[in-house]
Amino acid sequence: MATLKEIARRAEVSASAVSAVVNGTTHTRMSAQTRARIEAVIAEVGYVPNDAARALRRQQAGTIAVVVEGLENPVYKELLLGIYEAAEARGWAVVLGDTAWMRSGSPFLARLLGQGSIDAILLRHEGLIDGDVLAHLRARPTPVVLLEQQSDPHSHWVAVDDLMAGRMATEFLLQAGHTDVRFVGGLDESRTSAARYDGYVTAMKQARRRPRAGSFTGFGVEAGSLGFAAIRSSGTFPTGVVVNNVMSAAGLLAAAADHGVEVPGQLSVVGIHDAEIADIVRPRLTTVRLPMRALGVRAVDQVAALLEGTPTTLGVIESRPQIIVRASTAPPSR
Template sequence: MVTLRDVAGHAGVSVSVVSRVLNSDPSIRIRPETRQRVLESARLLRYAPNSAGRSLRRSRTHLLALVVPDVTNATFTDLVNGVESRALDHNYSVVLASSPRMQPGSDGFTRLLSERLVDGVLLQKGDEAPTELVARALSHPERTVLINSGPVSGVATIAIDDVAAGALATRHLLDLGHTSIGYVGGVPTSDTSDRRRSGVEQTLATAGLALAREHTTALGYTYRSARDAARLLLSRQPAPTAVVVGNVNAGIGVLTEATQMGIGVPGELSVVAIHDIWPAITCAPALTTIRLPMEVLGATAVDVLLAGLETSDPGGNGRNGADTTSRVIDDPTPELVLRASTGPPPGA
């Protein structure tokens, strides 16, 4: 392995000069041609810095952990891409975790920060866990950013505009002529479902309508729970002519159950789901969705976390930590992706 001493010998300078040049020390005073000779020697010898030693000296691992409820869930793909891309821009790598043993309060989660395995954690909590309880279980809230959760006191939170997403889905159905619109939501403890339902309710109210209690469910975002929710909702009379589904996986479940019940989509029922993933295109009919800025969400969360790490004390104990302001990603805004599962109400 090429060392600083090798580069110094090749460039004809001291090891100290090489170290300061390669670390962009602004206080070093050398001739431009000497600096260029050092850089050229490092390039020719293919010198790579010892990141492990540098991390020890700076009390940094240059690792971040992204903890999500389920790595197999396609709704997290763009989030992961956004986190990884922005982390790499700052010379950080990302560890991805999703098991129950890695949730806040668990030994595995606590070890991440307490034993300095990573510099910080980006956490997308599970819908079943109340945000306040999760926040109290955090071992190092100053080095944690909650994604799409909160707001919660004392912890940085970054979220997408779920209210706008629910509103956009509802406006689309109203524009098609629907006046009987339902909502298939997540579990009662889901922050995102509450906000998306609020967008539905606000938009209906603006049109002089209301979200009927019998036209709402709160069984969860999974494919199976959504099928149960659809059967329950569509068996009631009168049934809605359109539904906003709080999650695309659940939206696929609603489409499946409607087909099993002999209900034509979009002839008898229009379905629009929040989130956009590639399986939505493969449904029959293809599912109309609301695309969310998940990559921007991930990148912004990394920015907030790293800014907090930079302002923490040199020992890495994070006395300052990330800005605990709750932020909402409103640029770009949610986007309607029009496909075949929505149309005018029956008889229109």
């Protein structure tokens, strides 16, 4: 591999001059001739700076890591887009990983913990990461911004308005005339899920309906079938259900079809989060669209603030969730 030194030798200039050309910095005012010669050599040799050396010298890598729980979940598509765009605008590369890779002792975790290759971490773990691992992460100087609500006052986080999402989904069903509405999906350990469930409870109480215990069955498709099983075995069958996550909602839809329960005839379903899948299943899913892209942008802003040492305000992003009415909801039949 050609090094800076080699380019300098070939162009018969100093390393500093080459560095200046590569980075467009101070030395900028060198003779046009010199500059041209250096550029020619760089192009000829195909020189590219060594990132490790740069990172070591500059004390920053120019790369941020995004780690999410269940990378395959389509709800992250928009989030990643927002993160990517905001990061690129700042000149940062982003690399992705799944929280499942953050096992204690894994090389991936080592890269997150060790300085030098990753400047900051954006993390959404839904309460699933080992406490030890999390403590290690916090003990490091690398800034971590959580992409979900936190109760811990010391951590940095940004989140969409999950409470409002749960509330809007529930209110939508209540306003359509449903009285027995349930909440299904998500994880007990997740504050995100807790917030959405709180939203459900708030809406129910406000409508003077009795909120039921949530069935926190997870985030994937199977969480939907499990959720369906839960409401079936609950004694009375509801006419409406709010499902945490679109994938789970799709799973619930499938389970309902398999058990001969008609949607929306016998059961109205609202999914939280919007994704392509909502338009693929039949009936199409009514969903609550969350501003995930904006979340991504805000998360990157947070990182920048942290890296610059600017005091920052944390919290929920202002943009409201939005209900997307499709075909999985209707007034209750009697």
